[in-house]
Amino acid sequence: MTPIENPTQQPAQEIGDAWLALPSWLPVPGLGAIPVNAFLLKGPEPMLVDTGLGALSDEFVATLSAHVDLEDLRWIWLSHTDADHIGNLDRVLALAPNARVVTNFLGAGKMGMMGAGSPERMRLLEPGEVFEVGGRRLHQIRPPYYDAPETMGFFDAKDGVFFAADSFGAVLPGAVEEIGQLADDALRDGLVTWSSIDAPWLAQMDQQALGSILHGLEAMAPAHVLSGHLPLADGFGPLLRHLAGAYGRGATRDLRLETVAQIEAALG
Numbered sequence: 001m002t003p004i005e006n007p008t009q010q011p012a013q014e015i016g017d018a019w020l021a022l023p024s025w026l027p028v029p030g031l032g033a034i035p036v037n038a039f040l041l042k043g044p045e046p047m048l049v050d051t052g053l054g055a056l057s058d059e060f061v062a063t064l065s066a067h068v069d070l071e072d073l074r075w076i077w078l079s080h081t082d083a084d085h086i087g088n089l090d091r092v093l094a095l096a097p098n099a100r101v102v103t104n105f106l107g108a109g110k111m112g113m114m115g116a117g118s119p120e121r122m123r124l125l126e127p128g129e130v131f132e133v134g135g136r137r138l139h140q141i142r143p144p145y146y147d148a149p150e151t152m153g154f155f156d157a158k159d160g161v162f163f164a165a166d167s168f169g170a171v172l173p174g175a176v177e178e179i180g181q182l183a184d185d186a187l188r189d190g191l192v193t194w195s196s197i198d199a200p201w202l203a204q205m206d207q208q209a210l211g212s213i214l215h216g217l218e219a220m221a222p223a224h225v226l227s228g229h230l231p232l233a234d235g236f237g238p239l240l241r242h243l244a245g246a247y248g249r250g251a252t253r254d255l256r257l258e259t260v261a262q263i264e265a266a267l268g
């Protein structure tokens, strides 16, 4: 485990054949550190997922450019419009003239108020719309918790990749490459600390409703869970157990209709 004392861009990490993580870490004084990840879908229509930290702009662009010719970048999927997700948006748009931003109506509105991005370079997704990119279909999945209502996660059934935006973030003692390198207690404490900061309403959420959402995600059985704020995870592993234990006691096995519809659509 690497202690983090300054914002740090880490080397890219492969996730199967098609996906790449672009990880960075931020120190959290007194608590440890938090990852801030972007991701890259390679292939015929390269797509960046979120745009990293503005504080690491040069390092982020250098890492991204090492893995894709920015002239070829076609899409930038924005999970939501928080600073840690759009930190390099305008710089990447300037460097990648053929890229368009994938967002929704609310995301576009919030960017308009911030003067970020440009409306003529946005591709707005309707609720539930499947986004087809490079021969694969990305199904919108609402993550179980989030800090901005425009948040869009997705499931790529071709590679079993679930992108969960801010969900499953964790404040950790230091940097690791994947969650298997963490002690169970460190992972649990990190998940609970992050979720209590990022989504304090989670503690007031109906436990059965949360349990049914977590159960639905479990049924999706992704091979890879990509979070903006967690090291790489092969499947959910202990993630759902820790969250259910912290917030979802009394969880039902009944699924909510919205969850069922999303999962069925994602699994085709």
Ligand SMILES: [Fe+2]
Pocket: 080, 082, 147, 148, 166
């Ligand atoms: Fe956020």
Ligand SMILES: [Fe+2]
Pocket: 082, 084, 085, 166, 228, 229
């Ligand atoms: Fe975030």
